[in-house]
Amino acid sequence: MAAINKGASGKGDKTTRNLVVGMILLVVVAGAGAALASNHAVKSASKPSAVEASDGDGIGFNPNAPVKVDFYEDFQCPHCRDFEAVNNGYITKVITDGKIHAVFHPMSFIGNESVVMAAASACASDQGKFLQMRAALFANQAANENSGIWSNAKLIVLGHSLGIASTKYDECINNGQYLNWTKNVEDYAGKANINSTPTVLINGKPIAQNTYLNATAFQAAFAAAGVK
Amino acid sequence: MKKLFNPTIQPWMTLFARLILGGVLLAAGWIKAMKPSEAAASVRVYEVLPVNIANTFGYILPWVEIGIALLLIVGIWSRWTSVAAGSLMLLFVIAIAQAWVRKLPINCGCFGNGGITADGKVHSWTYATEIIRDIGLILLSIFITYFPGGKFALDTVNQNHENGGKDDGSD
Numbered sequence: 001m002a003a004i005n006k007g008a009s010g011k012g013d014k015t016t017r018n019l020v021v022g023m024i025l026l027v028v029v030a031g032a033g034a035a036l037a038s039n040h041a042v043k044s045a046s047k048p049s050a051v052e053a054s055d056g057d058g059i060g061f062n063p064n065a066p067v068k069v070d071f072y073e074d075f076q077c078p079h080c081r082d083f084e085a086v087n088n089g090y091i092t093k094v095i096t097d098g099k100i101h102a103v104f105h106p107m108s109f110i111g112n113e114s115v116v117m118a119a120a121s122a123c124a125s126d127q128g129k130f131l132q133m134r135a136a137l138f139a140n141q142a143a144n145e146n147s148g149i150w151s152n153a154k155l156i157v158l159g160h161s162l163g164i165a166s167t168k169y170d171e172c173i174n175n176g177q178y179l180n181w182t183k184n185v186e187d188y189a190g191k192a193n194i195n196s197t198p199t200v201l202i203n204g205k206p207i208a209q210n211t212y213l214n215a216t217a218f219q220a221a222f223a224a225a226g227v228k
Numbered sequence: 229m230k231k232l233f234n235p236t237i238q239p240w241m242t243l244f245a246r247l248i249l250g251g252v253l254l255a256a257g258w259i260k261a262m263k264p265s266e267a268a269a270s271v272r273v274y275e276v277l278p279v280n281i282a283n284t285f286g287y288i289l290p291w292v293e294i295g296i297a298l299l300l301i302v303g304i305w306s307r308w309t310s311v312a313a314g315s316l317m318l319l320f321v322i323a324i325a326q327a328w329v330r331k332l333p334i335n336c337g338c339f340g341n342g343g344i345t346a347d348g349k350v351h352s353w354t355y356a357t358e359i360i361r362d363i364g365l366i367l368l369s370i371f372i373t374y375f376p377g378g379k380f381a382l383d384t385v386n387q388n389h390e391n392g393g394k395d396d397g398s399d
Contacts, residue, residue, distance in 0.1 A: 032291040035264045
């Protein structure tokens, strides 16, 4: 550097400078281009059977129930884990009792590990174990983001521990069958202006911020919408 | 401005300012570039731009920040890159201030970025510290704009100025 500084008006300086400018420009254009190219829905993505295309490819339950509830969560999000710990019993109950039309949108904004976890939940959905897998993924959330603990082998073991026996599940994980589907979910959440997780919408309206970790208030919000 | 700073110290001060401003911008840009959908969300939360424009902006902005930061650090076109960096910071201050006034939750649940936290309450101090930090960075950018170049700057034009140890007279 010092040597370059001495030759103030030399030709070499300009060449070095232009080279550096060129490299920086390349980084910016390539990075921005890749970000724009990779962050949108993939039309050809393979989708789990429970998907509701009209609801941003979310995983749906009881499509004919009168009260619709959307759940936007990231399996790596600690607030979502806390929300799950407080309310999962109730959520599972109203879904299995057929009282709500639930649509789950497993987001992946926290990173790669979220993508593989969301894709695995979709694989479990095809085996009728989405709710169990969702609970298990939150219960086993890693202390650090994107720590890489969720290898395919580990996701398969987790699935089996929930009673999944089909080899189709193993293949689904190993082939990364639903990795592209997670982009559709993320893209839809972005367009739906979902800016925080967890976000729960009852009939399209977000519930109050202070109800997420308060079981009584959370259930009251459902009751107000007619869930009994 | 000529007599304001000792001519042997000023280039070092400019270098220092370039490294701080560039370093902060590079780190901020890199963190966001690694999480594009979170970056898009953190533009959406200010509720200034329409959703699809906010998303596109969120994907591109981190890379623009990285570009400006690298140019500042190596010292190319430092007068103009510091104007650009300062303008970005000013934009952030305006965005945060309007979110503060409108009591928008700019930090909900898992998306970090100050303001209102998961409990849904307004934390004025969080908005304030973000604004104070950005204003500090704006002051650094103004310093570089007045005294561009500095030590170890790659830019030929500014090197003349630096080697002379004087202001280049254009301001």
